[in-house]
Amino acid sequence: MENVNFSDIFKSSFLEKTNSFSIIDSLIGLLVAFAVGLFIYWVYKKTFSGVIYSHTFNISLIVMSMATTLIIMGISSNILLSLGMVGALSIVRFRTPIKDPMDIVYIFWAIVSGILCGAGFIPLVILGSILIGAVLIFFINRIKVENPYLLIVRYSDRTIENPIEHVIAEHSLKHSIKSKSVMPGDDHEVTYEIRIKENNMSFINNISDMKGVKSAIMLSYDGNFTA
Incomplete structure (x- = not known):
């Protein structure tokens, strides 16, 4: 009978995941997600035209970008973890009403930016965010539409x-x-x-x-x- 010690079990599960984890790549992805989130924060504040400006909603866009980056980094190297994450997120219900359609645009922008940062597409997320921000600033602040x-x-x-x-x-x-x-x-x-x-x-x-x-x-x- 072959002897199996604790180090063999530990090595087969935990160490393999730890060795495949890159601290530098993770920090770069999170820092870029934070920078893009700050850019989204600035664009939202400059282009807001609603009744009451919500500072907490704007801060949540930064956190949303970084949290999405963490999720993508975690599930990109583990199929079982990705399936479990999909199952966990499927039971989440977001009940906060979104009255302004532009708020949905910013939420989607923050999520997409986090996905790209977590997947390592740093140049794409930077270029795309600059173009999206320029379009929003131009059409909302520069082009005036007379509301009835x-x-x-x-x-x-x-x-x-x-x-x-x-x-x-x-x-x-x-x-x-x-x-x-x-x-x-x-x-x-x-x-x-x-x-x-x-x-x-x-x-x-x-x-x-x-x-x-x-x-x-x-x-x-x-x-x-x-x-």
Whole structure:
């Protein structure tokens, strides 16, 4: 009977994985992932155009890049570990709502950068990140798109509908009725989507001063509106 000692068992499992692990390559990959994450952080901060800037979300983009790099480094040299990692990640449920579509772009950018850094494609991730950042900065900061506004008017006298339409048409480039409702007490509420001229919103005072108008509210509209 052949004798099997503890060193033979230890050598067959742990040492083989340790010998195949390169500290220098891992540090390079993690440092590049951190640098790319910082670049994503900077681009996100420069191009943010939402309502409330989330610093914690921006920091998570850096960590996401580095964590993805670690995962790719770990599973690239071990098939069994890769299968186990896929099974573990498949049960994770991310329940944080993403309201701005651009946030999904930055999340995907951070994940892809981490994958490339973990796989060793350093020049590709650097070149791709520079080009993506330049495109985002150019299209978001340099090209201005006039977002429409929502004008919500509540009134009790139906005879002022035409005067309201006249004031809106005079001070807007384009307008259309999005909704109209009748409330208890013969109150009416109409919602207009309008594009104003040169950001001049002084006409809302003229509408609110009309006899029979109870309220006039102007809201910025970027495609997501919650009543």
